[in-house]
Amino acid sequence: xxxxxxxxxxxSKRYRIGAHRADYATLRERIAGMFRFREATxxxxxxxxxxxxxxxxxxxxxxxxxxxxxAGKSTLLKILSRITEPTEGRxxxxxxxxxxxxxxxxxxxxxxxxENIFLNGAILGMTRAEIRRNFDAIVAFAEIDKFLxxxxxxxxxxxxxxxxxxxxxxxxxxxxxxxxxxAVGDVEFQRRCxxxxxxxxxxxxxxxxxxxxxxxxxxxxxxxxLISQGKLARLGSPREVVSYYLSDRTDAFGSNDLRDFxxxxxxxxxxxxxxxxxxxxxxxxxxxPFRTSFAIRLRxxxxxxxxxxxVGLSILNPHNERIFLTNTLEGGLTIEAIEGKGHCDCVLAQxxxxxxxxxxxxxxxxxxxxxxxxxxxxxxxxxxxxxEEMEENLASLTIPDRGNVWLDxxxxxxxx
Amino acid sequence: MTTQARTLxxxxxxxxxxxxxxxxxxxxxxxxxxxxxxxxxxxxxxxxGAIWVMGQPLVTMLIFTLLFNRVxxxxxxxxxxxxxxxxxxTLIWSFVSSAINRAGNSLIGASYLISxxxxxxxxxxxxxxxxxxxxxVIAALLLIPAMMWYGxxxxxxxxLAPLVLILAGVFALGAGLWVAALNIEYxxxxxxxxxxxxxxxxxxPVVYPLSALPAKYQFVAKLNPMTGIAEAxxxxxxxxxxxxxxxxxxxxxxxxxxxxxxxxxxxxxxxxADIL
Numbered sequence: 274x275x276x277x278x279x280x281x282x283x284x285s286k287r288y289r290i291g292a293h294r295a296d297y298a299t300l301r302e303r304i305a306g307m308f309r310f311r312e313a314t315x316x317x318x319x320x321x322x323x324x325x326x327x328x329x330x331x332x333x334x335x336x337x338x339x340x341x342x343x344a345g346k347s348t349l350l351k352i353l354s355r356i357t358e359p360t361e362g363r364x365x366x367x368x369x370x371x372x373x374x375x376x377x378x379x380x381x382x383x384x385x386x387x388e389n390i391f392l393n394g395a396i397l398g399m400t401r402a403e404i405r406r407n408f409d410a411i412v413a414f415a416e417i418d419k420f421l422x423x424x425x426x427x428x429x430x431x432x433x434x435x436x437x438x439x440x441x442x443x444x445x446x447x448x449x450x451x452x453x454x455x456a457v458g459d460v461e462f463q464r465r466c467x468x469x470x471x472x473x474x475x476x477x478x479x480x481x482x483x484x485x486x487x488x489x490x491x492x493x494x495x496x497x498x499l500i501s502q503g504k505l506a507r508l509g510s511p512r513e514v515v516s517y518y519l520s521d522r523t524d525a526f527g528s529n530d531l532r533d534f535x536x537x538x539x540x541x542x543x544x545x546x547x548x549x550x551x552x553x554x555x556x557x558x559x560x561x562p563f564r565t566s567f568a569i570r571l572r573x574x575x576x577x578x579x580x581x582x583x584v585g586l587s588i589l590n591p592h593n594e595r596i597f598l599t600n601t602l603e604g605g606l607t608i609e610a611i612e613g614k615g616h617c618d619c620v621l622a623q624x625x626x627x628x629x630x631x632x633x634x635x636x637x638x639x640x641x642x643x644x645x646x647x648x649x650x651x652x653x654x655x656x657x658x659x660x661e662e663m664e665e666n667l668a669s670l671t672i673p674d675r676g677n678v679w680l681d682x683x684x685x686x687x688x689x
Numbered sequence: 690m691t692t693q694a695r696t697l698x699x700x701x702x703x704x705x706x707x708x709x710x711x712x713x714x715x716x717x718x719x720x721x722x723x724x725x726x727x728x729x730x731x732x733x734x735x736x737x738g739a740i741w742v743m744g745q746p747l748v749t750m751l752i753f754t755l756l757f758n759r760v761x762x763x764x765x766x767x768x769x770x771x772x773x774x775x776x777x778x779t780l781i782w783s784f785v786s787s788a789i790n791r792a793g794n795s796l797i798g799a800s801y802l803i804s805x806x807x808x809x810x811x812x813x814x815x816x817x818x819x820x821x822x823x824x825x826v827i828a829a830l831l832l833i834p835a836m837m838w839y840g841x842x843x844x845x846x847x848x849l850a851p852l853v854l855i856l857a858g859v860f861a862l863g864a865g866l867w868v869a870a871l872n873i874e875y876x877x878x879x880x881x882x883x884x885x886x887x888x889x890x891x892x893x894p895v896v897y898p899l900s901a902l903p904a905k906y907q908f909v910a911k912l913n914p915m916t917g918i919a920e921a922x923x924x925x926x927x928x929x930x931x932x933x934x935x936x937x938x939x940x941x942x943x944x945x946x947x948x949x950x951x952x953x954x955x956x957x958x959x960x961x962a963d964i965l
Contacts, residue, residue: 288963351962352699353699354806354807355697355699355807356803356804356805356806356807356962357959357962357963358699358700358701358702358959359699359700359701360701361701362700363698363699363700364698364699364700365696365697365698365699366696366697366698366699367695367696367697368695369695370697372805372806372807378801378802378805378806379802379806381726381730383729383730383733384726384729384730388726388729391722392722392726395718395719395722396719396802396806396808397806398808400718401718
């Protein structure tokens, strides 16, 4: 217990982003570049996805990593799982490391369940002997014994998920890295996965767990690290760090500039240039506690005067299904015309969305042209979370596949 | 990832890196299972499986015989009938060109894994060459009925044919590693390579014997490392004469390609996940 299982020392990761040096160049560009002279030095910009991270994880600890999207938590996990190298600093890991993959990553749809167990096991670093030894347990855990010799492309998504998790759950590494894999599967299976992870952690192995699901973080982890803008912002007990995270968020959502958003359609006479999520107090947020009112602000710019537009928005779930739609027409707001710049606010006083990730879609119509002036899909991402003051029995709100809305339901029973 | 070093230090590496043979050995089962997966999927998806693998060289043989032998009047310069000559050439050529192409594209094909899980990246192009070797062996079975049909007995050198195959595999893997690594950085390589290979076939004695070339061009043809390989394969099968120098040259090129390719691959490997 004295030596830490993982020690992270001054770990930094830089990504280079540049106008010319896109993710990859073509040879033609590179050759053309040789004949260009100094003035065309490509403009590069360094982004530190992680900066000077220091901490240790003790053996048998279940550490949760939380933070906004792009905060660097997945980069940290990628370094620990050897997918990418750090730019500076180092990480020392004592023991066998394995990552629990995103569901189905190592599967081949044409191969049978049996074949995929071997394939996936090998990808995760198991030897054939090890897989053979655990084969029956894997099949039993996944409950697919009848479909062992069916190609997995014919599996239901539930079976697929169960099989993928079952293989990974039978890895026996000393350090297990898990990146947001539990966001799938049915309720019952979910419970067994969490149980299995608990077992793993209890058996003295180290678990590092990245998740957006704050309630499962609180339930599973012994300690939580909050990563914010590439730095370790806080490290401590789950309760303390999660509540700090919920109370302090100033960045993310609203800072986006949608002027260059590519996936849009419309006449362009008015354009949505920004979208903010606002708390009741008017602060920009990107995480909303369950059943707490919030506002969506659409900032627009007009190239010319647009008469009698409607402004609308809808909220989509991660499956890209629209679960709510509203517009100024239904909301009783008549807009004579818009010009120049401005913003339009939509307050949702009693939102009943269940905890989870949601996306926004927004539009402005151009009535004189009978078309959209601008229409953007999947622009904002926000999260509804279970607040810290929530009752324990509401933890079940975060289990997947229970739909997207909450309605106050009153139950009664009469015996006759 | 069996039971290797228990302590792992992750830190930035710079410059050239050596090839970690121990690690590659530890991951040999992954190599095997990747190759097995490729073969399984390839043969399962096609209705006729192995027949398809043999059908392709067979049809090529017929077309080339018609085109180059009957129409263009190209002979073999030896007692080997032209169809056998062109079949053997096509078999070894398509093994090499398909292995270079597949290995070259393999990393991009496996990008979903490379960005998610660690394993020695060399396993990916290696497994592709292994599965191509299996394909080649199945296709080469076609030589048996073909040689019986033409009444040509195999030369005693035929026992050395596996060595020629290994030489071809080394050459293809070396070239494939270069292509795979370059492919990550310069995506137009994947358009360039099949095109270059197609042209290169006509610069290699596949459809014509080396002796059919005018003497002053023979020197150029001998610089082509595939010349030695194709000639050696025919030498092993039919005992046709072979000039030693092109073969030595092929070995030198193949081995240096393999080493330089592997080192270049290792050098850029660390950036794969960031670029893919």
